[in-house]
Amino acid sequence: STGADVLQAVKDAIDAGYRHIDTAWIYQNEKEVGEAIKAKIDEGVVKREDLFIVSKLWNTFHKPEDVEPAINQSLSALGLNYLDMYLMHSPVDFKQVGDSLFPTDKDGHVIPAGIDFVDTWKAMEDVYRKGLTKSIGVANFNKRQIERILEKGSVVPVTNQVSYTINS
Template sequence: MVRVPTIKFNNGFSFPVIGLGTWKSQPGQVTQAVRDAIDCGYRHIDCAHYYQNEGEVGQAIKEKIAEGVVKRDDLFITSKLWATYMRPDLVEPTLRLSLKNLGLDYLDLYLVHWPCALKEGDNLMPFGPDGVRAIFSDVDYLDTWKAFEQVNKKGLAKSIGVSNFNKRQLERLLQNSTIVPVTNQIECHPYLNQKKLTAFCKSKGITVTAYSPLGSPDRPWAKPDDPVLTQDPKVLAIAKKYNKTPAQVILRYLVQIGVVPIPKSVTKSRIQENVNIFDFELAAEDVAVIDTFDCNGRVCEFVEAIGHKHHPFENDEY
């Protein structure tokens, strides 16, 4: 079993430097994936209401605590507030629904999933008549954040943060809030290494969590000729040099550039492989090679919200 190092948030809480992502993990598979992850040494599980599988994640957590493999205090569980629940009066009830599904009394971290609010309701993607664009809500994320500060004060979420916020949105939030987000969870991998946004976040004491750290090759909208990070000849050559897999090289790279990757897998061998990255270090020249991959290669664009005044990727460099 791997012992995963931790870093400290700006509020003093510890954050394991790798976690298990659960986006796209099917309800039938995710319980076993979380069981396997905890057995392998993962203590950080990244969830969200939008993924529609928190009940199954909670089942695995309950089993592993009952078996005595872990205590609740050993685990770091994240969830996220989806875009259709951003109205301030919906924040606490939605967080409590995640707690109920996960079988927990508190979250270690609660995130605003996106800065752009969608039409309120239980339809998670309320499409307009064209079936392509979602119906927007005019709720401002600053008001959502005030409700986040309240659930934090109540102890329902020990830490609060954001996801998919750009620099301008973070600056606006910092100017209008009393609690600094502990993290900004963003898409981050060698094709989109986010060095500028990461540097800005660090200057404000905000950690960066990296979703889709391997480039999300299983995304439903991938095209046959899209490049696949783990098959890149340069990555393969570096992997051979260290006697590691391409995925291990990429995850190690992300840890070394100072972000916290949350790779998703439901395959036990890969879950084990992904956490086994703390027994080697990439040389500076190998990090420099992977740095050259950056091409603003974003794969998660939230196209349904394009045109929303708070869409994070339309009008800003980072």
């Protein structure tokens, strides 16, 4: 879909009563989502505090020093001062290779960066403590991975968002 389609879809969703908007850096639509939110706030349809906005840290930004710049990039694109929830999109990290979203080797396998997701989680805790997001969580984690975060982290993830598709 085009940016204009996303912009209109989010405006229509807010007009229809939706208040939870879930996006992610990797979706490459945060600018349009933010424009739609701003338009509806400017029209007086909603106030910022009426909305629950979620975004996600992409896998190429797992280095602890990349987490805060990543959330700031999302906040800037969305035109917001804070997120309601910020999720680590995956426990799997990708090596930064140029502008590649899914950096792969010559055999087509994704190249890991070798970052422990617990270290990434601790950086997520830092952006939470700084008020850049009101809550933090994970996505696509398994039981063992969540147990490691609970054992080594200091903030309990508020959610583990998983995608589930039913084939009919």
